[in-house]
Amino acid sequence: MADSGTADSRGGRGGFGRGRGDRGRGRGRGRRGARKDDDKEWIPVTKLGRLVKEGKIKNIEQIYLFSLPIKEFQIVDRFFGSSLKDEVMKIMPVQKQTRAGQRTRFKAFVVIGDSNGHVGLGVKCSKEVATAIRGAIILAKLSVIPVRRGYWGSLIGDPHTVPSKVTGRCGSVICRLVPAPRGTGIVAAPTPKKLLQLAGITDCYTTSRGSTRTLGNFVKATFAAIGNTYAFLTPDRWKDVEFKQSPYQEFSDILAKAPEKRRV
Amino acid sequence: MPTLPPYHIELSIKCPFVNCQPKVTIIDSTTLVDHLKDAHKLRISNLHHVYLILEEYLEFWAKEITKDGVLEQLSVEVDEITIYVIDPEKLSKDRNIRDSLQRDKLNKILQIQANERNYDSKLERKCLFCKNICENRAVLFRHMFSEHNFNIGLPDNLANVDEFLQILEKKLTSLQCLYCEKIFTSSAVLRKHMRKKKHFKINAKNRIYDRFYVINYLEPGKNWETFEKERYDSDEEHHRDDSWDDWVEEESQPTNCLFCDTISPRSKDVKNHMKCTHGFDLLIIKRNLGLDFYQTIILINYIRSKTLNNTCMACDSTFDDNQHLIEHMSEKNCFVEVPSLDNPLWKDLKYLYPTQPNDPLLDGFEDGEDGEISDDNVNDDNDDVPLHNPDDTIVIPEEPPEELKEGIKQLMELNINNGSNVIDKDYVYNDVNI
Numbered sequence: 001m002a003d004s005g006t007a008d009s010r011g012g013r014g015g016f017g018r019g020r021g022d023r024g025r026g027r028g029r030g031r032r033g034a035r036k037d038d039d040k041e042w043i044p045v046t047k048l049g050r051l052v053k054e055g056k057i058k059n060i061e062q063i064y065l066f067s068l069p070i071k072e073f074q075i076v077d078r079f080f081g082s083s084l085k086d087e088v089m090k091i092m093p094v095q096k097q098t099r100a101g102q103r104t105r106f107k108a109f110v111v112i113g114d115s116n117g118h119v120g121l122g123v124k125c126s127k128e129v130a131t132a133i134r135g136a137i138i139l140a141k142l143s144v145i146p147v148r149r150g151y152w153g154s155l156i157g158d159p160h161t162v163p164s165k166v167t168g169r170c171g172s173v174i175c176r177l178v179p180a181p182r183g184t185g186i187v188a189a190p191t192p193k194k195l196l197q198l199a200g201i202t203d204c205y206t207t208s209r210g211s212t213r214t215l216g217n218f219v220k221a222t223f224a225a226i227g228n229t230y231a232f233l234t235p236d237r238w239k240d241v242e243f244k245q246s247p248y249q250e251f252s253d254i255l256a257k258a259p260e261k262r263r264v
Numbered sequence: 265m266p267t268l269p270p271y272h273i274e275l276s277i278k279c280p281f282v283n284c285q286p287k288v289t290i291i292d293s294t295t296l297v298d299h300l301k302d303a304h305k306l307r308i309s310n311l312h313h314v315y316l317i318l319e320e321y322l323e324f325w326a327k328e329i330t331k332d333g334v335l336e337q338l339s340v341e342v343d344e345i346t347i348y349v350i351d352p353e354k355l356s357k358d359r360n361i362r363d364s365l366q367r368d369k370l371n372k373i374l375q376i377q378a379n380e381r382n383y384d385s386k387l388e389r390k391c392l393f394c395k396n397i398c399e400n401r402a403v404l405f406r407h408m409f410s411e412h413n414f415n416i417g418l419p420d421n422l423a424n425v426d427e428f429l430q431i432l433e434k435k436l437t438s439l440q441c442l443y444c445e446k447i448f449t450s451s452a453v454l455r456k457h458m459r460k461k462k463h464f465k466i467n468a469k470n471r472i473y474d475r476f477y478v479i480n481y482l483e484p485g486k487n488w489e490t491f492e493k494e495r496y497d498s499d500e501e502h503h504r505d506d507s508w509d510d511w512v513e514e515e516s517q518p519t520n521c522l523f524c525d526t527i528s529p530r531s532k533d534v535k536n537h538m539k540c541t542h543g544f545d546l547l548i549i550k551r552n553l554g555l556d557f558y559q560t561i562i563l564i565n566y567i568r569s570k571t572l573n574n575t576c577m578a579c580d581s582t583f584d585d586n587q588h589l590i591e592h593m594s595e596k597n598c599f600v601e602v603p604s605l606d607n608p609l610w611k612d613l614k615y616l617y618p619t620q621p622n623d624p625l626l627d628g629f630e631d632g633e634d635g636e637i638s639d640d641n642v643n644d645d646n647d648d649v650p651l652h653n654p655d656d657t658i659v660i661p662e663e664p665p666e667e668l669k670e671g672i673k674q675l676m677e678l679n680i681n682n683g684s685n686v687i688d689k690d691y692v693y694n695d696v697n698i
Contacts, residue, residue, distance in 0.1 A: 088378075088381060090378075090511060090513070091374050091377065091378065092374070092510075092511065093367070093370050093371070093374070093482065094510060102483070104482045104483050105482070106478075106482075107506075107510075107511075109508075109511060123506050123507075123508060124506060125506060127479065127482075127491050128421055128479055128491075129377070129420045129421050129478050129479070130417075130418035130419075130420035130421045133420050139506075154676060165557075170508070171509055178557055178558075180616070181613065181616050181617070183617060184616065184617055184618065185618070185621070187618060187623070187626045187627050188627055189515055189517060189624070189627065190515055190517070191515060205557070205561065205626065205627065206627045207557075207627055207628070207629070208627065213512055213513065213514050214509055214511070214512050215511050215512065215513045215515065216507075216508030216509050216510065216511030216512075217508060217509055219508070219511075220508050
């Protein structure tokens with residue numbers, strides 16, 4: 001299922017990076033003394049990042065409530081830590097025609113999730129497989145969305161299936177998720193199944209239309225369907241909700257203070 | 265000892281060319297070049313570009329040479345004797361075969377790497393240098409780097425890692441330094457040497473390690489050294505490259521026929537098979553009976569469970585084996601006799617659970633002609649979203665009347681007490697977490 005190790009374990013360690021011992025030159029990084037500190041000081045560059053670093057935001061749901069864009073992946077790391085597991089769905093070589101001939105690179109498709117209501121997708125291209133995977137994981141973290149789960153039939157225990165029939169579409173592929181009774185498991189093609197598992201959906205039927213051979217679009221369509229679980233306004237949410245202040249306003253005094261300068 | 269040519273590499277390959285009797289095994293590249301020149305009057309330009317695909321490449325040319333007219337296409341040079349030259353820059357056939365073989369090899373290597381990522385790298389292994397046993401590959405690499413300063417790159421950039429590590433282990437046990445490749449008298453001396461000279465790394469110039477690094481398979485003729493130099497040019501053109509629609513892959517989902525032993529590669533194919541061979545058209549049945557999503561699921565699971573018991577789904581008669589069942593069904597035309605809607609099976613919840621685990625037919629029956637996917641969010645965000653679907657409605661009244669509340673309470677009790685639920689279609693069965 002999900003890959004071994006935590007989402008940030010893929011060699012972000014300084015020096016423990018490229019190729020094999022650069023013919024002795026410039027291997028200084030990481031070789032002298034201690035390894036370069038990995039989560040060395042995150043200096044946030046966005047307002048949201050600063051608030052998260054100071055601990056003013058308690059959980060990621062507060063960010064989702066106001067649809068604030070997350071531009072720094074460390075924000076997601078703060079809230080989830082090691083509960084986010086990543087899985088590489090595919091590495092494929094892609095070619096590009098340039099003036100200097102063809103250029104081939106590796107493209108990595110990654111899905112990330114905590115199997116409990118949050119899931120994200122990322123894709124990145126690069127010359128080296130490890131770099132592509134690392135980049136894709138970062139993009140996947142930035143795209144994490146909440147997943148709403150509901151019940152089928154009796155409201156006993158934890159929510160286990162999608163709350164209603166939802167559809168998602170990408171390219172020519174339409175993916176539909178249908179609630180299922182507890183114990184059904186996930187009835188889906190292998191790759192979208194991984195996505196649904198990492199989202200924390202235990203039971204679900206799926207159907208799809210369109211060219212499901214374009215697996216990339218199929219996965220994105222499933223992702224869109226999962227995202228629509230919170231987009232669908234079910235009657236239990238009709239009640240008026242008291243509006244709160246956005247974190248930017250609530251903590252405007254903290255934001256007004258000059259940000260920490262990055263130590264050069 | 266005479267200096268070896270720059271691209272010398274150890275090999276172990278049998279010469280595939282036709283006139284070569286007996287088949288000699290060639291042990292290194294220099295011998296190969298000489299052999300090709302002497303025995304077959306061939307010179308392959310930039311042979312070191314194709315080391316990774318050497319066997320397939322030589323086999324291809326071994327066959328090509330025997331075909332008519334091919335020899336004439338090759339350029340000729342004279343070096344004591346007449347020699348034919350295979351050069352990708354002059355001969356597009358050569359260039360094409362090199363590219364396509366490389367591409368195939370790359371895909372194979374990526375497949376191997378994917379398997380390793382899912383299985384091998386979760387196994388434990390003992391560190392190469394100390395007694396530590398690391399629980400999986402990521403931990404192993406990290407340990408070797410942090411404790412012994414040993415860096416052979418990230419596991420994600422490698423393939424056939426087990427073989428790689430075995431080669432290194434062999435070198436260590438035969439008391440050879442990994443970097444300078446000198447031999448020492450005992451393992452203590454070897455350790456001391458490696459520590460003092462900081463030789464806890466592999467020799468970057470040794471080409472036998474090339475095949476373990478995936479980057480070397482990217483383009484023929486370019487190995488990791490060229491990529492290192494290329495690092496800074498046009499890395500910014502990334503923006504368009506991160507799209508999802510170039511991932512095209514058919515996932516094989518072998519599906520069983522509902523009635524006989526036939527297995528088809530996709531659910532679409534099995535539906536066609538059932539239509540043609542058994543006269544069972546799922547779509548038509550669905551339309552005629554007006555089955556909704558859940559009912560179709562129930563039907564499929566019902567038929568599967570009946571067939572497993574060699575029982576006919578229509579008349580419930582049991583047979584000794586599948587052969588007889590099929591014969592009976594074709595004789596009595598039972599394939600079209602789907603149980604009518606008042607049959608208690610439609611309310612039997614056990615048929616909502618997949619009879620066959622991982623049954624691709626269950627997610628493959630909704631087809632283009634159906635009006636059913638006239639769902640909420642298909643066309644998009646700004647339009648008015650209907651609050652329920654035409655079929656399978658979510659019926660949630662404003663304030664449930666007393667009788668309904670009672671009914672729901674009873675149903676809950678039934679749920680808890682029996683386990684076998686009888687759900688009436690009119691009832692709410694898509695509750696949400698309130």
